[in-house]
Structures are given as structure tokens and as C-alpha cells.
Amino acid sequence: xxxxxxILVTGGGGFLGFAIVxxxxxxxxxxxxxxxxxxxxxxxxxxxxxQADLDDTDAVNSACEGKDxxxxxxxxxxxxxAYEDYYRANVLGTRHVLEGCRYAHVPRLxxxxxxxxVFDGGNMDGVDETVPYPETFHAPYPAxxxxxxxxxxAAGKKDLGTICLRPHLIWGPRDNHLVPRIIARxxxxxxVGKGGNLVDTxxxxxxxxxxxxxxxxxxxxxxxxxxxxxxxQDDPMPVWDMVDRILEAGGKDPVRRSVPxxxxxxxxxxxxxxxxxxxxxxxxxITRFVARELATSHWFDISAAKQDLGYQPTISTEEGLRRLxxxxxxxxxxx
Numbered sequence: 605x606x607x608x609x610x611i612l613v614t615g616g617g618g619f620l621g622f623a624i625v626x627x628x629x630x631x632x633x634x635x636x637x638x639x640x641x642x643x644x645x646x647x648x649x650x651x652x653x654x655q656a657d658l659d660d661t662d663a664v665n666s667a668c669e670g671k672d673x674x675x676x677x678x679x680x681x682x683x684x685x686a687y688e689d690y691y692r693a694n695v696l697g698t699r700h701v702l703e704g705c706r707y708a709h710v711p712r713l714x715x716x717x718x719x720x721x722v723f724d725g726g727n728m729d730g731v732d733e734t735v736p737y738p739e740t741f742h743a744p745y746p747a748x749x750x751x752x753x754x755x756x757x758a759a760g761k762k763d764l765g766t767i768c769l770r771p772h773l774i775w776g777p778r779d780n781h782l783v784p785r786i787i788a789r790x791x792x793x794x795x796v797g798k799g800g801n802l803v804d805t806x807x808x809x810x811x812x813x814x815x816x817x818x819x820x821x822x823x824x825x826x827x828x829x830x831x832x833x834x835x836x837q838d839d840p841m842p843v844w845d846m847v848d849r850i851l852e853a854g855g856k857d858p859v860r861r862s863v864p865x866x867x868x869x870x871x872x873x874x875x876x877x878x879x880x881x882x883x884x885x886x887x888x889x890i891t892r893f894v895a896r897e898l899a900t901s902h903w904f905d906i907s908a909a910k911q912d913l914g915y916q917p918t919i920s921t922e923e924g925l926r927r928l929x930x931x932x933x934x935x936x937x938x939x
Contacts, residue, residue, distance in 0.1 A: 609633045612671045612710075614658065614701060615678030616651065617643035619780050620716060620771075623812035624675055625651055638667045639678065658697035661704070668701075668708035673819045676701045676715045676756075681781065683743055683894050684879075684887040690744035691751075698752035702759050712765040714818050717753040719770045719804075719834060719904060720746035725896050727801070732905040733832055743893040753832065760830030767818045768832040769811075769909075772902060775850065776808030776924055777931035786847055787854040787932075792889070795844050795862035797899035803843040804836035804903040807924035810917045811835065817913045833909040837917045837924075840903035853929035868895040 611628055615621040616637025622645065628635050629649050636652045637643070646653055656663035658678060668674060680693035698715065705713050722731070723746055724738035737754075741747035753768050760766030775782050786793070806814075814835040822828050848858035863871075872895045875888035909915040919927075 609672040610636075610670050611673050611675065612636045612638060612667050613675045613677060614638045614697075616653075617641060617646055618677065619778055619808065620774055620811055620815075621675075621677040622646070622778065623808050624677065624815050625649070627812050627816055636667060636671070638664065658693065658700050661700050664700045664704040665707045668704035668710050671708065671710050673712040673714065673823075674701065674705055674710050675815055675819070676713060677815075679716065679749065679752075680745070682745060682887070683891050685744060687744040687747075690748040694745075694748035695751045695755075698755060702755060702764065705764055710764075712819055712822050713756065713759070713767075714815055714822070715753070715756045715766060715768045716815070717756075717768040717770045717832065718746065718749050719772045719902060721750035721753050721770070723897075723902070725900070727901040728903070729802070729901050730903060730905050733834065733908055742896060743891070757830050757832060765822050765826060765829045767822050767828060767830075769814055769818060770832060770834045770904075771806045771811045771814070772834070772836050772904065773803065773805040774808055774811050775805055776928055779808070779928075783850055783854070783928065783932075786850050787856060790851055790854070790856040793847070793859045793861075794868075795859055796868045796895055797862075797865040799844045799862065800842055801899060801901040802840040802903045803846065803901065804834075804838075804840050805846060805921070806836045807917070807919045807921065809919050809924075810837065813918065814909065814913065814915045817915055821913050828912055831908075831912070833913060833915075834904035834906050835909050835915060836904055836906055837921050838906055839917070839921050840901075841921075843898060849925055850928070853925050854932045865895060865899040868899070871895075 611633050613621050613625050616625045617639045625635050638654045640657050642655050654667050680690050722735045756766050756768050872890045872892040879888050
């Protein structure tokens with residue numbers, strides 16, 4: 605591996621992006637972040653920031669110049685919203701990053717994808733990377749992320765070194781999405797379905813490490829280009845057990861009430877209809893996509909990531925939860 609590389613991270617101020625940036629800076633790389641906002645935390649660790657949207661192709665092209673590798677982390681996530689917004693951010697944004705890499709002759713691109721790109725609405729028990737894309741998607745996010753992933757994989761087989769990673773449910777200190785949503789809804793949460801369905805998650809430091817490993821291994825072997833990898837804690841557990849453990853880390857009571865899956869799905873349909881009909885802002889309390897996600901299993905065979913990338917989840921779920929509890933309590937920065 606080449607030392608002290610020039611690296612671009614899109615979305616470097618976000619949850620995963622910042623974790624990747626910190627790891628790169630710690631080992632001596634020179635890092636630039638391309639984000640819509642400026643972040644004091646990035647300034648504090650000496651990261652050069654470019655404030656621009658991925659729609660700005662000139663800014664993207666300029667940011668890619670002189671870079672040894674690009675980590676494309678920026679995306680529009682979520683379970684609700686206009687398809688056009690997701691398409692612009694996830695598909696066109698990724699396309700602009702690919703074009704920027706070609707323009708600047710960047711040799712490697714590591715793209716953050718999602719296991720939801722292969723979710724067909726049913727259980728996913730121990731599936732690996734051979735599982736196909738579904739014919740139908742249940743929300744704009746997985747649909748547009750699948751389109752983006754396909755373009756990155758195609759580029760990797762043609763004219764650019766690429767790897768796509770599929771982390772599932774990233775959590776940990778500084779989380780601004782999953783953990784805050786669970787804790788904020790603690791009193792309103794209801795278990796969907798029987799509750800025995802297993803899910804994989806991934807602690808933030810493990811997700812960041814997997815991205816850095818992917819870039820390093822791709823530098824060593826062009827044969828990995830165009831491939832995609834599931835990454836996780838390799839520790840599937842019942843989804844509501846994990847929710848309860850996150851609630852416990854935040855000093856909240858466990859979820860005690862439950863609702864049958866058909867009822868949750870129907871509630872999602874009704875709420876989606878109301879939100880669309882009356883053009884309500886915000887997000888429905890439940891959607892059909894979320895109901896399906898909460899009632900089905902999602903855990904993955906990460907043998908390929910272990911073999912090809914040398915990935916191992918070094919931070920256990922138990923240690924991660926301990927660090928999360930410290931962070932949520934405000935007592936200390938777990939690092």
C-alpha cells in the first residue's frame with residue numbers, strides 16, 4: 605500500500621464519512637471532503653473541505669483532481685420522500701462522481717451501497733453476493749441505490765477500479781440517523797410481527813475499517829474491481845433484541861407492545877396514502893417498506909469480505925454498545 609495518499613471523501617462530514625476520514629487522517633493520508641455543508645470537526649483534524657453539491661460537476665471534477673482514491677459515501681437515505689430527490693442524489697450524484705474520477709484519472713473508487721438493493725420483501729437468511737437484484741423495489745432509496753451500484757460495478761469491469769460495500773444498519777457514537785430515531789420514538793415503538801427475525805448490523809468503526817481495507821486491497825489487486833461485498837458485525841440477532849439494547853444504552857425501557865405484521869403493513873398503506881393525498885411534510889410513522897423490513901430477516905454471509913478484503917469486525921457488538929452508552933450519556937468521547 606502507498607503511504608500518505610491524496611484522498612477524496614464525498615459526504616466526509618456525515619456519520620460514516622467522518623469515521624472514514626478520521627481513520628485516513630490518523631494513518632497520515634491527505635484528505636479532502638466534498639459536502640454540501642462545512643463541518644468544524646473536519647477543520648479540527650486538518651481536512652480540506654470543498655462545499656458543493658454533487659450536482660455541481662465542475663466542483664466534483666476539480667475535487668477529484670490529483671486523488672489516488674475516492675470514497676463515495678454521500679447519499680440521500682431514508683424510507684420516505686419524492687423519487688426525484690432520491691434519483692438526483694443517489695443516481696445522478698454517483699454518475700457525476702464516476703465522471704469526475706474518469707476526468708481526473710483517479711484509479712480507485714470505493715462506493716458505499718446498501719443491502720436493501722437486493723431486498724425483495726422476503727427473508728434474507730445468510731445470503732451472499734450472488735443474490736440477484738429484485739424485479740420490484742418497495743421504496744425510492746433501495747431503487748436508486750441499486751441503479752447507482754450497477755453503474756459503479758459496470759465501471760469497475762470497464763475503465764475504473766471500483767468496489768461497492770453494503771453495510772447493514774450502521775450504528776454507534778455520533779450516529780445521526782438510526783440511534784436517534786430509535787431513542788426519540790422509544791415510547792411509541794411497537795414490535796412488528798413475531799419478533800424472532802434475525803438482522804445484521806455493523807458498528808461504525810468496523811464499517812469505516814472495511815472501506816479503508818477495500819481501497820487498500822483494490823490497490824493490490826485489479827481482479828477485485830467491479831465486485832460488491834456485504835459487511836456486518838457477523839453477529840445476527842433478533843431485530844427487537846438489538847432495538848432494546850440500543851434503548852438500554854440510551855437509558856430507555858425496552859419495547860413491550862407489539863402489532864401483527866399485516867396490521868403494520870395496512871397502517872403503512874393508509875398513512876402513505878394520507879401523506880400523498882394531503883401533501884403532508886415529514887415522514888409517516890410507519891410505511892409498508894419499514895413494516896416489511898421490521899418483520900423479515902436480514903443477515904448476510906460475509907465470507908467474501910473476509911477472504912478478499914481481510915475484513916474482520918474488530919469491535920464486538922457488546923463493546924460497541926458500551927461505547928454508545930458512554931457517548932449517549934455525554935460522559936466522554938469513546939474515540
